[in-house]
Amino acid sequence: MDAITVRGIRKSFGGTEVLRGIDLDVSAGTVFALLGPNGAGKTTLLGILSTLVAADAGTATVAGHDVAHEPEQVKRRISVTGQAAAVDQVLTGRENLRMMGRLSGLGRADAARRADELLDRFGLVEAAGKRVGTYSGGMRRRLDLAISLILAPPVVFLDEPTTGLDTRSRQALWDEIRALTANGTTVLLTTQYLEEADQLADRIAVIEHGVVVAEGTADELKARVGGEVLTVSDAAGAVLAELPTDGTVAGLRRALAGLGNADAASVSLRSPSLDDVFLAVTGSPATREPELALTKD
Amino acid sequence: MTTLTAPGHAAAPAPAAPPRAASVFATFVGRSMLHTLRTPDALVMAIALPTMLMVLFTQVFGGAIAPGGGYVDYVVPGIILLCAGYGAASVAVDVATDMTTGVIDRFRTMPMRAETVITGHVVASLVRNLVATAIVIGVALLLGFRPSAGPIEWIGMGALVALYILAITWVFAAIGLAASNPEAANGYGFFLMFLPYVSSAFVPVDTMPEWLRWIAENQPLTPIIETIRGLLLGTYIGTSGWWALGWCAAFLAVGAVLTRVLFRAKAGRR
Ligand SMILES: Nc1ncnc2c1ncn2[C@@H]1O[C@H](COP(=O)(O)OP(=O)(O)OP(=O)(O)O)[C@@H](O)[C@H]1O
Ligand SMILES: [Mg+2]
Numbered sequence: 001m002d003a004i005t006v007r008g009i010r011k012s013f014g015g016t017e018v019l020r021g022i023d024l025d026v027s028a029g030t031v032f033a034l035l036g037p038n039g040a041g042k043t044t045l046l047g048i049l050s051t052l053v054a055a056d057a058g059t060a061t062v063a064g065h066d067v068a069h070e071p072e073q074v075k076r077r078i079s080v081t082g083q084a085a086a087v088d089q090v091l092t093g094r095e096n097l098r099m100m101g102r103l104s105g106l107g108r109a110d111a112a113r114r115a116d117e118l119l120d121r122f123g124l125v126e127a128a129g130k131r132v133g134t135y136s137g138g139m140r141r142r143l144d145l146a147i148s149l150i151l152a153p154p155v156v157f158l159d160e161p162t163t164g165l166d167t168r169s170r171q172a173l174w175d176e177i178r179a180l181t182a183n184g185t186t187v188l189l190t191t192q193y194l195e196e197a198d199q200l201a202d203r204i205a206v207i208e209h210g211v212v213v214a215e216g217t218a219d220e221l222k223a224r225v226g227g228e229v230l231t232v233s234d235a236a237g238a239v240l241a242e243l244p245t246d247g248t249v250a251g252l253r254r255a256l257a258g259l260g261n262a263d264a265a266s267v268s269l270r271s272p273s274l275d276d277v278f279l280a281v282t283g284s285p286a287t288r289e290p291e292l293a294l295t296k297d
Numbered sequence: 298m299t300t301l302t303a304p305g306h307a308a309a310p311a312p313a314a315p316p317r318a319a320s321v322f323a324t325f326v327g328r329s330m331l332h333t334l335r336t337p338d339a340l341v342m343a344i345a346l347p348t349m350l351m352v353l354f355t356q357v358f359g360g361a362i363a364p365g366g367g368y369v370d371y372v373v374p375g376i377i378l379l380c381a382g383y384g385a386a387s388v389a390v391d392v393a394t395d396m397t398t399g400v401i402d403r404f405r406t407m408p409m410r411a412e413t414v415i416t417g418h419v420v421a422s423l424v425r426n427l428v429a430t431a432i433v434i435g436v437a438l439l440l441g442f443r444p445s446a447g448p449i450e451w452i453g454m455g456a457l458v459a460l461y462i463l464a465i466t467w468v469f470a471a472i473g474l475a476a477s478n479p480e481a482a483n484g485y486g487f488f489l490m491f492l493p494y495v496s497s498a499f500v501p502v503d504t505m506p507e508w509l510r511w512i513a514e515n516q517p518l519t520p521i522i523e524t525i526r527g528l529l530l531g532t533y534i535g536t537s538g539w540w541a542l543g544w545c546a547a548f549l550a551v552g553a554v555l556t557r558v559l560f561r562a563k564a565g566r567r
Binding site for chain 2: 003028029047050051052053054063072073075076077078079080082083084085086087088089090091095099100102103104105106131147151152153154183184185186
């Protein structure tokens with residue numbers, strides 16, 4: 001069953017079309033990662049799916065309910081961590097969690113207990129009684145994420161959840177996300193860390209300029225880029241060139257032939273990474289930002 | 298209902314039961330009260346400024362305005378309204394601050410009426426300003442204010458002041474929503490601060506030039522001040538009482554409706 005379906009979603013801001021017909025399906029109990037360059041429209045799409053923003057055209061359902069017509073039903077089935085911190089700076093970490101617990105429908109005692117559990121799981125026990133305004137960026141982010149896990153809703157939206165987190169916190173969050181999906185929760189996240197998408201996501205979509213330019217599992221996307229990547233480095237180990245090949249001997253010959261006079265360089269072959277996918281499918285000159293095109297005149 | 302799920306995965310968790318409206322209300326009021334206690338500057342300003350004005354008017358100008366004394370009795374009702382205005386103005390900043398942070402987006406994606414966050418600020422403002430008003434009246438009594446009011450008149454005055462605070466707080470909440478940032482909210486709020494000066498708060502309107510007098514006689518604060526003065530000191534109220542109630546109801550309606558419309562219109566924008 002699909003936990004999220006998106007059909008032909010369009011959205012413009014002041015004459016600029018930010019989403020230009022998005023179609024997506026996300027199966028229940030899976031992690032789906034949205035990738036895309038800055039300004040691609042990822043946050044806007046999450047805004048539409050979480051009922052914050054109204055789409056201009058198209059339909060979307062979350063946990064079986066239409067986001068435009070049944071927003072209250074959708075809200076009962078989601079939690080959201082936005083790109084900007086959504087915490088109360090004046091309150092302490094514990095007060096934030098308790099307040100959000102109460103607002104999520106927990107009783108006073110349950111909200112207090114849940115707050116303490118999450119403070120512990122997100123390494124915020126020591127800071128629990130301090131005002132959030134005094135937290136470091138990463139601590140604030142952790143609190144923000146903890147808040148959206150107060151309940152385990154059917155669908156969780158995370159907009160760049162691990163930005164600003166240290167390695168340990170990032171690993172811990174990945175574990176939390178895996179535990180969520182094991183319990184049947186669907187997670188839709190955006191990220192700029194391709195390794196994160198590789199590790200975590202069951203499926204990945206790459207968005208650019210408001211359209212999906214690639215979609216599939218990490219392996220499918222890598223296969224699209226080609227066979228192996230030929231890496232050429234000099235004697236000191238500095239990478240001179242990275243050449244995608246189609247994985248055949250003929251393809252490798254062609255790549256080597258293009259190198260010219262580099263007999264002293266060393267070569268190695270590696271499998272394509274998601275970075276290669278990202279660079280291959282995004283940044284096409286035809287769809288460059290208008291401002292960039294203008295400066296060339 | 299049978300649902301198909303991916304193999305190896307549990308069925309989707311059950312949807313959350315939405316919180317009761319009363320507990321959402323209580324939670325947001327509690328939040329705003331904590332904000333007040335943690336940022337006491339607003340409270341201090343709401344009490345200190347009117348108190349200083351009262352000392353200024355009664356002790357410094359009082360002798361010149363009313364050489365025979367007794368000015369304190371005249372000026373206290375105006376100071377009470379001034380006090381309520383100062384205290385309520387901070388709501389515009391509170392609301393604008395909330396609207397520019399990500400926390401409002403979170404509230405809007407939860408299964409409850411997100412507008413209650415504004416109601417929380419309004420109720421906290423009401424409590425804050427009633428406390429401030431009580432303190433200001435206490436100071437007035439120390440300075441020689443001698444009202445003739447009995448218990449009924451005190452209760453009536455308290456109710457009218459509470460209604461006025463509520464009404465003006467809603468207007469400031471709407472200003473906070475209309476402003477693009479907290480600093481702008483603060484600036485717009487300053488406008489309303491001038492209203493008490495062009496009224497019967499500090500000097501009787503018949504001492505003013507013709508054109509100003511017309512404004513002062515017909516502006517909303519004058520009947521409210523005259524009603525409070527009448528209740529506390531037994532001066533003639535006449536139709537002022539009805540005008541006072543009418544103006545408060547009008548402010549309340551405009552503020553509440555505008556707040557609602559602006560809050561909806563600002564969804565997804567910060
Ligand atoms: N409320 C708004 N008003 C006007 N333009 C907006 C608004 N929200 C987003 N945009 C524009 O829409 C485009 C897409 O923005 P969005 O935040 O969805 O991108 P994103 O993919 O999340 O980028 P990033 O990786 O930087 O977070 C941007 O050009 C942005 O300027
Ligand atoms: Mg974004």
